[in-house]
Amino acid sequence: MVEENPGSPHVDGLSVLLVDDHPMFLDGLRGALLPQEGFHVVGEASTAEQAVTLHARLAPHVVVLDLGLPDANGTEVIRRLLDDRPQTRVLVLSMSDDDNNVLAAMQAGACGYLVKGADRTQIINGVRTAAAGGAVFSPQIAERLRCFFNALAAVPGQQAFPQLTPRELEILDLIARGLDYRQIARRLTISDKTVRNHVTNVFAKLHVTDRAQAVIRARNAGLGGDSSAFPS
Known part of the structure; x- marks a missing residue:
């Protein structure tokens, strides 16, 4: 579904583009936002391509985006939107509260992450906060992010390898500890293939060609020891 609502893009107030492939949820979201003074739902989309097209045409202040779109990964959609118009504020509203999805969305440029199930007030305040330049998270996600970054701050390799994602x-730390790919996958609850993809990226960013070279770089930076304590 693609829908451009009357009055866009030349409207006063806060313009919002809604992106979700579940019509009933989209209806509910629109119903929550429309009665609010100063809100204008200028368009609605149910696929990534529709979202990108409407975003380029309508130039909304805020895009409320579900990550689970049928035709593209949600984080890639965020990048495409912000590549086209960096000033847009993207607020994720997703069923998933998986740490990987949250971090990937933040790295792609989202300004906030709410979990579906958030009440009407949280969503309204979230959109307002996003439009005002702030960051907004569901309470449970905010707490997990706090714990994650507190733990990350204690990792010595963060300063040595700023080009690496968390x-x-x-994964580099676990390699330096001597874990093989299968052990890493089991520990992090991800697939062997995902581990290998991450390792390929690590090798490319560190300009090394094999595991041994990566381990040397990691240990020289202080990784792989008892002090590098990622959460298990």
Whole structure:
């Protein structure tokens, strides 16, 4: 479904583009936002391509985006939207509260992450906060992010390898500890293939060609020891 609502894009107030492939949820979200003074739902989309097209045409202040779209990964959609118009504020509203999805969305440029099930007030305040330039998270996600970054701050390799994502740094640390790919996958509850993809990225970013070279770089930076304590 693609819908451009009357009055866009030249409207006063806060313009919002809604992106979700569940019509009933979209109806509920629209119903929550429309009665609010100063809110204008300028368009609605149910696929990534529709979202990108409407975003380019309508230039909304805020995009409320579900990550689970049928035709593209949600984080890739965030990147495409912000590549086209960096000033847009993207607020994720998703069924998933998986740490990997949250971090990937933040790295792609989202300004907030709410879990579906958030009440009407949280969503309204979230959109307002996003439009005002703030960051907004569901309470449970905010607490987990706090714990995650507190733990990450204690990892010595963070300063040595700023080019690595938190997940890549975590995997490099486990490699330096001597874990093989299957053990890493089991520990992090991800697939062997995902581990290998991350390792490929790590090798490319560190300009090394094999595991032994990566281990040397990691241990020289202080990874792989008892002090590098990622959460198990």
